[in-house]
Amino acid sequence: MNLHFLANPTRFQRWAGAILPWVATLAALTLGLGLWLGLFVAPPDYQQGDTVRIMFVHVPSAWMGLFVYTGMASASAVALIWKHPLADVAAKASAPIGACFTFLALVTGSLWGKPMWGAWWVWDARLTSMLVLLFLYLGYMALWDAVEDPARAGKAAAILCLVGAVDIPVIKFSVDWWNTLHQPASVVRLGGPTIHASILVPLLTMIVGFTLYYLTVLIVRMRAELAARRVQALRQARVASRESTLAPEAG
Amino acid sequence: MSALAAIVRRDLAIALRRGGHVGVVVAFFVLVASLFPLGVGPELAVLRRIGSGVIWVAALLAAMLSLDRLFQADFEDGSLEQLVLAPVALEFVVLAKALAHWLTTGVPLLLAAPVLGLLFDLERGTLLVMVLAMALGSPALSLMGAIGAALTLGLRRGGVLVxxxxxxxVTPILIFGVGAVEAAATGTPARTHLLILGALLLAALALTPWATAAALRSAME
Known part of the structure; x- marks a missing residue:
């Protein structure tokens, strides 16, 4: 199956409707398993106690924040190069999900930081680059919102997303640099060279669960977006046909 | 090349004959920077510590303020359409517009910055590095800003959105710009920061015109 199989929105709707229940069930099961493993099976950290369990939400959220942006950048490239009709729908539908994951990573990071660092917010390099990432998401969504014509909005947002994708490594690099300049390594860092399997397994399960959840919400949002565009098109067509029937009488 | 020069000359002539806008941008820059002593208190030790950051952030905001004029006026009177249709690559046109934007806003900010530095009690060597860092950073700001200006062209809420x-x-430019000044203030060599700023400028010079031109084309369709 290649990309063109799904290039037809009607076919996509049918296909997406068929796999949605499966993906959703799988996501719920994996998330349930991951939560159970993380909250009850994994041992508490010898230093941080049960607080370390925040990690099982925090790390997957942060990972998804980056993963979703990568996905959006790929979709934007596909939209610009091949004008694939579903690519910009996918990118648009992804943005709020990615923003939520990034926000969740920041919130859980700050909840974790309060007992560990004694402050809600520390200008740690990772937190700061996640904050910039959140602003990139917000800008992307605002641009979609501000441009009325969906064709132009899609193109503009795709260009912005790709510019961001090129810039993100530079931002990451400079924030790391800035952080080492301003803050000597006073921050408690998790891990060390190896993570024990009792922590790694629940963590990986949660990451898979988060990804499946993302796919579920993405499918729902893409279907909603396609339906919304169809409604808009039908409405415009009706207005246009009414105008054309009225025109001779007026003239 | 002659087309490029012609666009720059035209934009400069427009800016000179309608000088108000440049003045407003510089006034905004000075005003924002001089609000900070009112906010944090007049102790020179504090001001010396935050001076470089405040001046850079104020310059960043002032540059954002000026971006909406970059393509908007040409878009409204239709000359942008002519530029898109002209037998010159749109990427070059964009480069010329960004250069003109830098000459009319970046350079005035650059000239005003040392004066502000004196208000924050920065030393002469530090001021010199600050001007150097801004000379490298502000053209990159104009180039990156051109992308935003092109993406929001003709939108009602464009000003805030951009x-x-x-x-x-542009956070990297801020980080290394301030980094250079702080390095100079603490007596460590600012060379690395300036080199990275130069690298950022070169990368922006090579890459941003493509994005800006693509955004302009989609806006003119």
């Missing part, structure tokens, strides 16, 4: 789009993207 800041939201561009500011996260």
């Amino acid at each position: 800041s939201l789009l561009v500011l996260p993207l």
